Each structure stands twice: as C-alpha cells, then as structure tokens.
Amino acid sequence: SRLFERLTGSAAGHADELRRTAALVELLALVVEKWSAPASLPLPAADDGVMSAVVSHIRAHLTEELTLDSLAEQFFLSKSALCRRFKAATGFTVMEYVILCRVRYAGTLLRRGMSVRLAGEAAGFGDNAHFIRTFRRITGMTPGQYAKEQKT
Incomplete structure (x- = not known):
C-alpha cells in the first residue's frame, strides 16, 4: 500500500518525480518476479x-x-x-x-x-x-x- 501511495501521490519537484519513478520500477520488478516465479x-x-x-x-x-x-x-x-x-x-x-x-x-x-x-x-x-x-x-x-x- 505504501508503494501505491508513492505511485499515486502528487510530484512537487524532481526529487518527488524520481521517487515516483523508483516506485514504478519497484512495482514492475514485483510483477516480473511474480510472473516468472515457478509457483x-x-x-x-x-x-x-x-x-x-x-x-x-x-x-x-x-x-x-x-x-x-x-x-x-x-x-x-x-x-x-x-x-x-x-x-x-x-x-x-x-x-x-x-x-x-x-x-x-x-x-x-x-x-x-x-x-x-x-x-x-x-x-x-x-x-x-x-x-x-x-x-x-x-x-x-x-x-x-x-x-x-x-x-x-
């Protein structure tokens, strides 16, 4: 849920935009990890x-x-x-x-x-x-x- 908050929060400056981009990359990594898991x-x-x-x-x-x-x-x-x-x-x-x-x-x-x-x-x-x-x-x-x- 914190990840979602970071993705949907408003970006006031470059630092916030970078945090949002990092959160998106983290989300994508979770999706790829789940999809490629052998479960x-x-x-x-x-x-x-x-x-x-x-x-x-x-x-x-x-x-x-x-x-x-x-x-x-x-x-x-x-x-x-x-x-x-x-x-x-x-x-x-x-x-x-x-x-x-x-x-x-x-x-x-x-x-x-x-x-x-x-x-x-x-x-x-x-x-x-x-x-x-x-x-x-x-x-x-x-x-x-x-x-x-x-x-x-």
Missing part, C-alpha cells in the same frame, strides 16, 4: 479425486479444444456440477483455468525463444490476435514485450 496454479484438495483428474486432463491436453461439454461428458458430470466443483476446488472457473494454463505455457515457450505466433499456436490458441489480447490481459504485457524482456 504453479492451484491444485484441488487431495480429497477431490475427480477435480484432480480434470486438472490433470486440462494440463495434458492444453493444445486441444477443451470445452465444458466435452469435459463434463468425459468425467460423467453435468456442466453445472463440473463448474461448481471446479470453482470450489481451484478458485477458478474451468475456462479461466484453461486460459491461465495456456498463457503460462506460452510464457515458457517464449522464454525458450519461440516466436509469438508459434507459441500461441503451441499453447492452444487458434487465433493469434486472441492470444495476444489474452496474454496482455493476464500479464499486463504483450507476448512480444514479454519475449523481449526475457532476452535482457
């Missing part, structure tokens, strides 16, 4: 074997078309039961989780030097423009910016 997305509690299986299936089939209908059918659940149990187990909707996994995987591919277009395709995004918009919405930067930043 994985949440897993369901061990007592929900079905949701653990759904998560494993999503991670194993990221590049394929994943729909609520197909997942519910595969795991013998109604769509509403799947959605309710998945959200309770992970804190995300099914499709939010799919998108987050795809963006994380694309980030890994970009760090390895893959082009933006190929990383998006490999991560299961059928449309490059959709991949770029989604990546930016989640990470705060475009895939190209992310790849460029990883090189420095």
Whole structure:
C-alpha cells in the first residue's frame, strides 16, 4: 500500500518525480518476479479425486479444444456440477483455468525463444490476435514485450 501511495501521490519537484519513478520500477520488478516465479496454479484438495483428474486432463491436453461439454461428458458430470466443483476446488472457473494454463505455457515457450505466433499456436490458441489480447490481459504485457524482456 505504501508503494501505491508513492505511485499515486502528487510530484512537487524532481526529487518527488524520481521517487515516483523508483516506485514504478519497484512495482514492475514485483510483477516480473511474480510472473516468472515457478509457483504453479492451484491444485484441488487431495480429497477431490475427480477435480484432480480434470486438472490433470486440462494440463495434458492444453493444445486441444477443451470445452465444458466435452469435459463434463468425459468425467460423467453435468456442466453445472463440473463448474461448481471446479470453482470450489481451484478458485477458478474451468475456462479461466484453461486460459491461465495456456498463457503460462506460452510464457515458457517464449522464454525458450519461440516466436509469438508459434507459441500461441503451441499453447492452444487458434487465433493469434486472441492470444495476444489474452496474454496482455493476464500479464499486463504483450507476448512480444514479454519475449523481449526475457532476452535482457
């Protein structure tokens, strides 16, 4: 919260402007640190074997078309039961989780030097423009910016 106060406070002179710039750099460092941290997305509690299986299936089939209908059918659940149990187990909707996994995987591919277009395709995004918009919405930067930043 102090960081936020330093960012939003009024700058009276050059020293204040430098402090604000330093706070912005600190904020960006925190974002980059969080994004590049190896921490994985949440897993369901061990007592929900079905949701653990759904998560494993999503991670194993990221590049394929994943729909609520197909997942519910595969795991013998109604769509509403799947959605309710998945959200309770992970804190995300099914499709939010799919998108987050795809963006994380694309980030890994970009760090390895893959082009933006190929990383998006490999991560299961059928449309490059959709991949770029989604990546930016989640990470705060475009895939190209992310790849460029990883090189420095």
